[in-house]
Amino acid sequence: MNPAIEFHNVSVCRARVDILRQISLSIAPGEFLAVLGPNGAGKSTLIQTMPGLIPFIGDLRVLGQPITRMASRALSRLRRRIGYVPQLHARPPAALPLSVREVIEMGRAGVRGTGRRLNTSDREICDRIMEQTRLMKLAERPYAVLSGGEQRKVHLGRALAQEPEILLLDEPAGHLDFHWQEAITQLVGKLWRTTGATVIMVTHDLRHLPPGITRVALLEDGRLSAVGSPEHILQSENLSKLYDLPLRVIESRGRYLALPEESS
Amino acid sequence: MTALELKWLLTGLLGGAGCGLAGFILVSMNLPFMGICLAHAALAGAVLSYFIGTPILATALVASLTTAALIGPMADKTRTHANTVMSVLFSLTLGLAFLGIGLLQHQRTDVLSLMWGNLLLVRWVDLWPLGIAALLPLLLLSLLGKETKAVLFDRDIARASGIHATAIYYAMIAFCGFTVTVNLNVVGGLMLYSLLINPAVAALQLAKGYKSVVALSMALGALAALGGLTVSLVLDWPAGASIVLVSSLIYALSLGFSTARTAYAESR
Structure with missing residues (x-):
């Protein structure tokens, strides 16, 4: 089966700063990929490359089509097959x-x-x-x-x-109270299971991952440092390194939580 | 009604409705400052036309649209907020306009009327551009209703969902630039901002739905322009200043009405 999204050496540079470095990743149709990383790791930039919203170098194929070589009209047609939910707290209020x-x-x-x-x-x-x-x-x-x-x-x-065949979610539960974080997380999980869409969600909070997701990628300073199953990737040592903080990861019924280790 | 009064009536209706609609577009896109920036660029262009001998309207339009076209790329390239870029361009174009006015010795009265507005300068032939300026954006909002609504709501989201958002955005900004330019004679470059923004902001206070706000922005724009022109004629005040005062009064009344309505709703 052809991948829904395929990155090959994709890099993004803005104002001489490397935001994404040599990203190579293949995402299968129907997969739920969570991208975790600290603030400034390049998560939002990564998600914005997929509908071709920002310039990048490298090869990126979405639903079999090469984003870099597409005419504007064709790109618009492709975007209609991709649902994108940006970070809302950073946007100006709608007038x-x-x-x-x-x-x-x-x-x-x-x-x-x-x-x-x-x-x-x-x-x-x-x-x-x-x-x-x-x-x-x-x-x-x-x-x-x-x-x-x-x-x-x-x-x-x-x-x-x-x-959409692909749903891109940029911190959908970020900056919300506990009730809404949970409501949005459960809704995202339900929508993925019922629609069969490929979901790519970026977040820095493990609590926002619905149960049963297929893969997790860790993004660190613009590079993918690890990609794999949640059981394999969401380990205390991986996340402690990612967030530069001693963390203990707790798993319960397919949900994950990271707590800071008590300092000795 | 005399032919002169009919001309002034049509000028107020068309100019005010066009400015109200352009203001609605700018306020919806959270770009109200672009109105003042385009108005001063048009003024600078109009002043320039006296030096180079080109038609006033065409030169003002080119200056206004060039400025509008510069804002986006300058903000993106320098990673600066669009409002900051507009502030820079606003002061530059105002400075250029004043420099030109200072250097013009013989035609200063004509040029000053572009700053303050002068009804006597409006000719029958000027009504055509005023009408087009009111009609073209309305046609765009009607024919591409769902697309323009999406772009006005959030341009990035519209673009991401496969709408030709950039083309629609620039078309709307170009129409705003055109409206501003053709209204220079009536309201004046320095005063135009209030006729653009006050009716739209007042309409947002008063009306609830999208179509109601569009219609009310145009109606209040026409009311502000007609009211201002009437005051100007009766009291022999400058047209631009009179329109500013009437449009500000409309905004103040809408604010009072909206506040009272909210207080009444909360008390029930």
């Missing part, structure tokens, strides 16, 4: 008075094609997504008045409305 339904429907805007109006089938897909993500009761509420957790859910819904 536009849109309802939750209108933001979800934005996910269909690219898919439907330029200049074509959304049809009944698009609206049915959005209704189904809102039922699935339990957003239906908020459908007519203004997006701007929602809590941070609710806004994340809306963006997950917007990305899902594309019916």
